[in-house]
Each structure stands twice: as C-alpha cells, then as structure tokens.
Amino acid sequence: MDEKFDCIIVGAGVAGLAAAMTLARNNMKFLLIEKGEFAGAKNVSGGVLWGSDLAKLVPNYWEEENAGWERYITQRRLTFLDEQSSFSIDFKSSHFQETPYTGVVVLRSKFDRWLAGKVEDAIAESDFPMDSFIAPNIKVDEVLMEDGKAVGIRTGEEEFHANSVIIAEGVNNLLTRQVGLQDDYVPADHVLTGIKEVIRYDQEKLEDRFQLSGLGGMSNEYIGYATDGVEGGGFLYTNRDTISIGLVLGLKDLREKGKSPHDILNHFKKHPAVRDTIRGGEVVEYSAHVVSSGDKRIMPKELYKDGVLICGEAANLLMNAGKAIQGMDYAMRSGILAAETIVKAKEQDDYSSSTMKEYRQALDESFVMKDMNSFQDAVHMLHSPQMFKDVPNLICDFGRKFFTIDNEPTPKSRKMLAESIKKHSSYWDLMKLGFKGAKSL
Ligand SMILES: Cc1cc2nc3c(=O)[nH]c(=O)nc-3n(C[C@H](O)[C@H](O)[C@H](O)COP(=O)(O)OP(=O)(O)OC[C@H]3O[C@@H](n4cnc5c(N)ncnc54)[C@H](O)[C@@H]3O)c2cc1C
Incomplete structure (x- = not known):
C-alpha cells in the first residue's frame, strides 16, 4: 500500500x-x-x-438493543472498610435514568x-x-x-x-x-497496577442481589481494608450478568511491602461485607494492567x-x-x-x-485538563496513608459505636467520635487533613 x-x-x-x-x-x-x-x-x-x-x-446509543455497554449507572456507593465493618455513603437518584446517562x-x-x-x-x-x-x-x-x-x-x-x-x-x-x-523513566510511585476479576451470576440473581431494575447498574468504590495496607482502593461494578471487582494498587508501595496484587484481591474478597455481596458466582475472567495515578508529573x-x-x-x-x-x-x-x-x-x-x-x-x-489541574492536591491526598488507612479505620470505628445498642448507657455521639479520633489519628492530623481536603476538593 x-x-x-x-x-x-x-x-x-x-x-x-x-x-x-x-x-x-x-x-x-x-x-x-x-x-x-x-x-x-x-x-x-x-x-x-x-x-x-x-x-x-x-x-x-441507549436505543440499540445489542449495544456494547452493560448497564447505566443508577446508584453510586463509596464504602469505607476496616477489618470487621463497612460504612457506606450511598446515592441513588431517578435523575440517573435520564439520557444521556451519567x-x-x-x-x-x-x-x-x-x-x-x-x-x-x-x-x-x-x-x-x-x-x-x-x-x-x-x-x-x-x-x-x-x-x-x-x-x-x-x-x-x-x-x-x-x-x-x-x-x-x-x-x-x-x-x-x-x-x-x-522521559524514559517514570517513577514507580506515580504509577498503579490494576487487577480485576469478572464474576458471572444468573442475571436475575444478580439483579435481585443488587436491587437493579431494567438495565440500571451500580458502582461501588472501596477505601481502607480492601488494599491490606497498600496505597490504593477497590471497586465493584455491575454488568448485565457479571460483576467486575478489582483493585488499583500503588506499584512502589506494593514492592516495598512485598505483597502481591493477587493475594490482596483475595483478601479484599474475603472481607465480610464483600464476601456476602459476591458469593455464589463463577470467576470467568482475570486481568491486570498498569494504570496512571492521575499525577500530572508523569505527563x-x-x-x-x-x-x-x-x-x-x-x-x-x-x-x-x-x-x-x-x-x-x-x-x-x-x-x-x-x-x-x-x-x-x-x-x-x-x-x-x-x-x-x-x-x-x-x-x-476542556474538562480534562481543567479537572487534572484543579484536583492535583486531591490526587496526592488520596494516595497518603491517612486516607487509605487511618480515615477508614476511624469512620468504621465510629460506625461500630454509633450503630451498636447494648443496653448500657449510650455515650453522646461527639464522645464516640472523640474516642475514635484518639484511637486512629489525632485532632491535629485530622485538622491538617481537613484543611488539605477543603483546599483540594
Ligand atoms: C483495573 C482498571 C480499572 C479501570 N477502571 C476504570 C473506570 O472505571 N473508568 C475509567 O474511565 N477508566 C478506568 N480505567 C482506566 C482506563 O481503562 C484507561 O484510562 C483507558 O483505557 C485509556 O484508554 P486509551 O484508549 O488511552 O488506552 P487503551 O485503552 O490502553 O488502548 C490502547 C490501545 O493501543 C493498542 N496499542 C498499544 N501499542 C500499540 C502499538 N505499538 N501498535 C498497535 N497498537 C498498539 C493497545 O493494544 C490498545 O488497544 C481502569 C484501568 C484499569 C487498569
């Protein structure tokens, strides 16, 4: 030619x-x-x-019967995990039904x-x-x-x-x-590795379990215990008759802690909240891939x-x-x-x-560089150990106290919160994080 x-x-x-x-x-x-x-x-x-x-x-594209997409998002959830517990922020809204989908x-x-x-x-x-x-x-x-x-x-x-x-x-x-x-060399602390499994279910079972109707679907991000102390986070998305579950993990942190992505994924899947969500399916696909961290320094x-x-x-x-x-x-x-x-x-x-x-x-x-420029501080903050360890532990600890009723005198919520902060962080560290968070978000 x-x-x-x-x-x-x-x-x-x-x-x-x-x-x-x-x-x-x-x-x-x-x-x-x-x-x-x-x-x-x-x-x-x-x-x-x-x-x-x-x-x-x-x-x-939504009018096409055999289109290449699986489900449109109708529900979003962000879950904090510690060893025992999960604490979620859950958002569902009928405006997500409107086309073009979010x-x-x-x-x-x-x-x-x-x-x-x-x-x-x-x-x-x-x-x-x-x-x-x-x-x-x-x-x-x-x-x-x-x-x-x-x-x-x-x-x-x-x-x-x-x-x-x-x-x-x-x-x-x-x-x-x-x-x-x-540049030939990109620092490992600016790069993550992504690992994912696709698990198949009977479609009706999947829809019942996740309370989905029609082609509505759910996205769930996880912070905390999911990554076994390694920088990163987890995700779960519903497809038509499968789910995608996986992790993104800091390459440098993985190497320094001598952990394997595969072991961490198994650890994530065994968490009580996750185990109950995914039980009964059959793993039909497994894949791994490098993924950028969103740090502009490697552009x-x-x-x-x-x-x-x-x-x-x-x-x-x-x-x-x-x-x-x-x-x-x-x-x-x-x-x-x-x-x-x-x-x-x-x-x-x-x-x-x-x-x-x-x-x-x-x-x-465009939104691409505007957002990349605006949220660099948030990207750095998210990759700090406080965000993937202390904060989820603190939130789950507070949740455990707040939601437990044990026929003992109930402390005021602010006392529960103070105890959780003392156990997993300090007021000073939280203030610094809050200040950074307010600035970056
Ligand atoms: C586990 C994981 C989860 C993710 N989750 C999400 C998510 O939920 N939402 C989201 O928006 N993003 C997500 N991402 C990121 C997203 O997948 C990528 O940002 C996106 O795929 C980038 O698209 P691209 O077209 O630039 O590159 P790619 O999708 O990587 O495509 C590059 C293509 O180029 C081809 N190619 C490469 N070199 C050559 C060559 N020399 N000759 C010919 N062909 C070549 C490759 O085969 C490939 O097909 C995730 C990534 C991972 C790893």
Whole structure:
C-alpha cells in the first residue's frame, strides 16, 4: 500500500476509536492500527465510562438493543472498610435514568469491538469508504520522522505514510518515548497496577442481589481494608450478568511491602461485607494492567510536535480524586480533540506544530485538563496513608459505636467520635487533613 493517509492512529482503545470516528465523520482518509486481534482484545478496564461524550460519537446509543455497554449507572456507593465493618455513603437518584446517562458500565473487549463496528459504519458513509481502514493484529514498531516531522509508521519491514500520526497507545507509551515526548523513566510511585476479576451470576440473581431494575447498574468504590495496607482502593461494578471487582494498587508501595496484587484481591474478597455481596458466582475472567495515578508529573513533556499528537492514557490523562476512576472519558475527549485538530490541519494544509498546538489548547480548555489541574492536591491526598488507612479505620470505628445498642448507657455521639479520633489519628492530623481536603476538593 503506497498511498498516503491524512492520518494514522496507533491503538484502537477508547482514545483511538474516538479519534477514528471523528476523522471518519469529517471525511478524512485514515488508517487505525491495533496490535490486538480485534479492538478491545488487549484492553482491561473496571470500568465505568463517565459522561456524555459517547452520545456525541454514537447518538442515541441507549436505543440499540445489542449495544456494547452493560448497564447505566443508577446508584453510586463509596464504602469505607476496616477489618470487621463497612460504612457506606450511598446515592441513588431517578435523575440517573435520564439520557444521556451519567455513566455506562462497560467490558472493554465487548465495548471496544462494538465501537470499532460503529467506526466501520462511519467509514462506509464517508468519502473514503475503500481507502480508510481499521487494521487489527499489527503492532506499530516506530513512528517515522523526517526532519523532526512525523511522516508515517513502520511495522516490521513495512512502512505506511501519512501527514500526521495520532499516538493512542495507552499507558505503556513506548512510541511517545520514541518520538521524544516522554522521559524514559517514570517513577514507580506515580504509577498503579490494576487487577480485576469478572464474576458471572444468573442475571436475575444478580439483579435481585443488587436491587437493579431494567438495565440500571451500580458502582461501588472501596477505601481502607480492601488494599491490606497498600496505597490504593477497590471497586465493584455491575454488568448485565457479571460483576467486575478489582483493585488499583500503588506499584512502589506494593514492592516495598512485598505483597502481591493477587493475594490482596483475595483478601479484599474475603472481607465480610464483600464476601456476602459476591458469593455464589463463577470467576470467568482475570486481568491486570498498569494504570496512571492521575499525577500530572508523569505527563509527557508536551502532547504534540510536528505531525504528532498524543492522546488518552499515552498522555497519562487520568483522574482519580476519590470519586471515581476517570480514564476512558478523558481518553474519549482527548481522541475527539486530537482528530478535530487533524481536520483543521488538513483544511490549512499545515501539520506543523503551530497547528498541532491547538490540540493542547483545546485540551486545556476542556474538562480534562481543567479537572487534572484543579484536583492535583486531591490526587496526592488520596494516595497518603491517612486516607487509605487511618480515615477508614476511624469512620468504621465510629460506625461500630454509633450503630451498636447494648443496653448500657449510650455515650453522646461527639464522645464516640472523640474516642475514635484518639484511637486512629489525632485532632491535629485530622485538622491538617481537613484543611488539605477543603483546599483540594
Ligand atoms: C483495573 C482498571 C480499572 C479501570 N477502571 C476504570 C473506570 O472505571 N473508568 C475509567 O474511565 N477508566 C478506568 N480505567 C482506566 C482506563 O481503562 C484507561 O484510562 C483507558 O483505557 C485509556 O484508554 P486509551 O484508549 O488511552 O488506552 P487503551 O485503552 O490502553 O488502548 C490502547 C490501545 O493501543 C493498542 N496499542 C498499544 N501499542 C500499540 C502499538 N505499538 N501498535 C498497535 N497498537 C498498539 C493497545 O493494544 C490498545 O488497544 C481502569 C484501568 C484499569 C487498569
């Protein structure tokens, strides 16, 4: 194939597929290359795709019977755990029933494949139905550069040429390093490892257990005992007839404490509150993957250069400030913005960094960088031992006292709270944390 594309996208994850859909809709000639057997074959996610960008890519996606998503979020829960107890903040609201939904639970192998099918449909309707492609099972080895500008890619012995390259290769960003935008070394304390099991149930049993109706679903995040003293947190999401349960764990802390993610996941699953929730199912999938911490310090030095744009987790775009893991929505929006920049570059016949930088500007003005900038303190706070140990212990200790009725004189709640604070922290430490929390949130 010796034709030249307007753009080559590396990686058919959420970012790459969002970019591809945007290019197809704008009648661009492109090649999307994926190293997996099909889009999604290599992708792991918890995962809730938050926000409404999916509706921009696939309008009215909720009307499709066999769509690639599992359930839409109708209930959210944040649970603090200590060894014995669980203390949850639970939020359910009918406004979550309104479309576009606030979030849809997805299983990536199914979701990415479905979205790739939608991209194929958009290609078929574009000006280049026979000249734009999704090419699976091909690993890109190198981005070809000439005089500092990207001119295509190399895979094995073969070269493909293009005016621009969007790198959407995910968190293991080797090509981003190869083009000189990311440092070779990323500190381990800025990176987490994600581990996940999918457990299957009879659908009716699952819906009864989690009190779900229709395609409504639940997301539950866990802080505390879940991670056995290691920095991180747990999650549980309901799919159609399965649940996704897992952990994200600080890589450096894991190494220093000599613990294995697999053992910690078993520890999490044995907690009384979790054990009762997941009993009776059959584990049908197990996966692990590195995940960014949301710390801006590991972002590439820049997200563009002549003919190149970096998006999604290749750019370390991810946020976890305690409310949810947001990686797929950041990937989706950045993919859309990267593709829109390429469309402009074609109109202006200028793929140099003076046009490419408009991507960075658009990203800075979007929720992606606005939130990443606003919540850096919260990201750091969440990764402090106080947050994943002392605070959950204190909350559960207070809960145990508050909810226990034992035919003894009942102390005032403030006395119970004071005792719990004394046992698990101090007023001074809590004041500092409260001050930091108020500032960061
Ligand atoms: C356990 C876990 C739970 C998570 N939970 C959530 C969640 O609930 N919500 C959320 O929003 N996010 C979640 N995330 C984060 C989210 O999965 C990522 O942020 C998101 O997948 C990033 O999308 P992406 O398209 O940038 O990269 P990816 O999804 O990683 O896609 C990159 C693609 O590029 C391909 N590729 C890589 N290199 C090459 C190459 N050289 N040649 C060809 N193809 C290549 C890969 O095969 C892959 O398909 C979770 C992550 C983990 C690990």
